[in-house]
Amino acid sequence: MRASRITYVGELGWELYLPAEHCLDVYEQLLEAGAPLGLAHAGYHAMGACRVEKGYKHWSHDIGDEDTPLDAGLGFTVAWDKPGGFVGRDALLAQKAAGPLRRRLVQVMLEDASDTAPLLYHEEPIVRDGVIVGSIRSGAWGHRLGRSIGMGYVSCDDGVAADWLASGRWEVEVACRRHPCRVQLQPWYDPRNERIRS
Amino acid sequence: MKTHARVIVIGGGAVGCSALYHLTQLGLTDVVLLERDELTAGSTWHAAGNCPNFSTSWNVIKLQRHSTRLYSTLAEKVGYDINYHVTGSVRLAHTRDRVDEFRHVVSQAHAQGIEFEMLSPAEIVERHPFVDTTGILAGLYDPYDGDIDPAQLTQALAKGARDAGAKIYRGTKVTSIERLPSGEWRVHTDKGTIQAESVINAAGYRGGEIAAMVGEYLPIVTLSHQYLITEDIPALVERGDARLPLLRDPDVSYYMRQERQGLILGPYEWQATAHWLDRIPDEFANQLFDDDLGRLEQYIEAACERVPILGTAGVKKVINGPIPYAPDGNPLIGPAPGLPGFYHCCAFTFGIAQAGGAGKIIAEWVAHGQPEWDVWPLDSRRYLEFANDKFVLAKAIETYQHEYGIGYPAEERAAGRPAKTSPAYLRLAAKGAKFGARGGWERAVYFPKAGDPTEPEASFRRPAWHKAIERECEAAEKRVAVLDLPGFTKFEVTGAGAPAWLDHMVAGVVPKPGRTALNYFLNDKGGIVTEMTLTNLGDGRYWLISAAAGEKHDEHWLREHLPADGSVRIDNVSARYGSLIVVGPKSRELLSQLTRADLSNAAFPWLSVRTIDIGYTKAVALRVNYVGELGWELHVPVEHVLSVYDLIWAAGEPLGIADYGLYAMDSLRLEKCYRAWKGDLTTEYTPFMASLDRFVKLDKPGGFIGQAALQREAAAGPKERFVPLIVEATDADAAAVSIVYDGDTQVGLVTSGGYGYRLKQSIALAYVRTDLAVPGTVLYVEILGERRRAVVGKEPLYDPDNLRLRG
């Protein structure tokens, strides 16, 4: 079996890759070992909510062929100088040379902390100082944060920079109503990755 | 130290020295043995030295008999004294099942020329005057049992080897092993480096360490085993030089023998104890573990009751030493796949009794490329990739606890399970299925119903599940039945060179596109290496399907014969596809509801293959089966097995569908005389002996492996032929390795037997002398000590014209 210490939900954890025919046996051993520790089952929706809290991107929702790794904040995954190069390197270098990024993926959190706050699904407009500057790509109720959250791309011709994000009045439009929100580049949950590294 | 040798043996215990000795006997004298300490420093020096012939396995009896024959002449042959007392031995039976086992083994021993005897309680006392036979039903006497001094045995073997030219380097520890581009092995030791064509790993409980040096994992764990030696016992002192026979009381689980004027008592206790689970301490050699008599208390008490003189003397010494165990307690003997020239010969639990036979086998592997005997149950390739430390430990402990258990013809033990499961496993379990593990795969063996008898689960007679099998067979014969059969070994063969290569590998004909055929892979002596269903999928892909347990063995055989030019590619797709077998006269009606494919005889005849849609997937469907009814084998991507199973079941309910298991399958295939790999077909038999003539194309233009040997055999005529026998049995059918008699002459051997529910007859499949292999000939099969009339039949017994298969 191969065990990877990686996570899509932002907690200490491992992903176990094993031959399909051994899954039942290993699964039952996990249940047994986990029972005294309060092991619970979690489904796809819980995973989805956790990954949005952690700002982890989902292919086809948050990243696709219209988004570059730089737009999506995934520049850390790019091995710029690897020998042999890679498909798309020239385009990425050109984007880098063209100055500050004009479109970036940001993390969104509604100010409404009540549990009647609207949920974000996708394509909800993101509004800065009354002007639509982008839209939500994926959203969820963040159960660990107790907030309605999402992520989406926003654009600014002068570059999407931290002070531009910090200075505006931000809202998300849901079903024709605008709701005040906060935006930032880093995830809302455990931004320093302390839980993952614990 | 020499720098080159033909063969290097690593480890100077009884086994390594026997390997070295046998190599020299086969003419390989440029051979070297490397021992990190002194000879015998591992498990050998402290062994009790018992040398039985008894085993419930045909192969192990053969191997041990080779040892005892060798040991009785070795001292004289090599000029080295050995204390070897051939005292004979008595085994005690407390239960009817044990008596049945003894009778079965006595018959096997007779077939090998070993005069085992059944003893009455009175005869037991004649042989062993100190046994109290209260509660004892019978005994078994082995005249050639005895005890040997393990150190002297080892030294004698070493001397014999040295005298023939072998070199032994003691105090020379192997530290790493390297494979050179030339294919040779370079063995690094703390005393320098030496190169050889072949290497034998005979490192005992350190066998796993040596295997790790070449990147292999061997399933071995070290347990501790103890025996105690008493002070002199007055009653034995009085007897002077007379020696008691060895005594084994398997139903209680101990052995006892005379040692000088005292007794040795050695139990296989329930509290089996493992050691060194992380690593073996490097410095451990010539050492023992601390005594732990507490574990043995109940056995000591029982033994004192059985042989009261045991209690008349105190304990002089306790020996508690390391003993290596593979999961089933059998040694690991054979070639390492993917490492040409590298062989294992380790993990012996009875390495003194087995050293002689094991040395012969491994020396033949090295010198001839294959041993004379088919010793598959001891072959190191029987453990598949999944066997890990946890599995080995669980199984080894169970095996140790059952070291003296009864060797039933069919028994499914629980440890180390479930390991591999089909997606339909829980579905079948919810229906109450009983499972057995084959190559780690859980497969249903039968489906009991409320009201069925539950005892006995295992027996030499027809067990409680007789009823369940009868029901399952009836469904297959009259309606429709389904079997979830995960884990078939499957290889996909592709590449420009595939057709010609396959043609050379098999004795028969490579099927045309869309067709499938049973095919036999032979060694160069014509012996049957393996049997596979060879299917031509028609798009340049060929599938080879064989037994789950043979995965490593079969892959090894195929890969070692691959052409060097890369024109043939083999992919092991075993775990990617599950198999659902649908059989019975209503199987077409059932499957037609689930697929748009045309299942008519015109579109999908017997022995053909089609890729058909079923459920939400595609299946490779073969119109073949192992039970002899109209039916299909569906190989579906493993993730679809459950959904397809559910569809089959739902469509089958109105047709009276039933699940069936392996035990029913075995009964059904006996009636069709379909052979089972390693049961009926071994390397000791050729296709002509196995009456598989129709699968041999002797004059194939391109030739095939084994062709020359078969041509010679065809000219001379095979000396034995495979036939079905209809047996006049009562409540016990012929078990594998029952003996066939013509009058009082032994003329053959049963390789599998059981009850046929469709024919309502007891059936045995057997090899018999060719002149007797004529339908109607009256022979006798010995079942549990009694000779039963058995008439040679014409195969297949059931549906002789295969009308049902073609239906």
Ligand SMILES: Cc1cc2nc3c(=O)[nH]c(=O)nc-3n(C[C@H](O)[C@H](O)[C@H](O)COP(=O)(O)OP(=O)(O)OC[C@H]3O[C@@H](n4cnc5c(N)ncnc54)[C@H](O)[C@@H]3O)c2cc1C
């Ligand atoms: C208490 C007890 C009683 C027993 N009684 C019996 C009995 O009555 N009958 C019976 O048949 N069996 C008995 N056995 C089992 C028997 O002792 C073993 O099966 C047998 O000794 C195994 O022999 P071997 O040659 O395979 O292994 P070993 O004797 O362990 O030999 C392996 C050798 O390999 C050497 N080696 C390991 N690593 C290296 C390396 N890296 N380089 C060089 N050399 C290396 C070791 O030093 C060792 O000498 C008993 C065992 C115990 C513990």
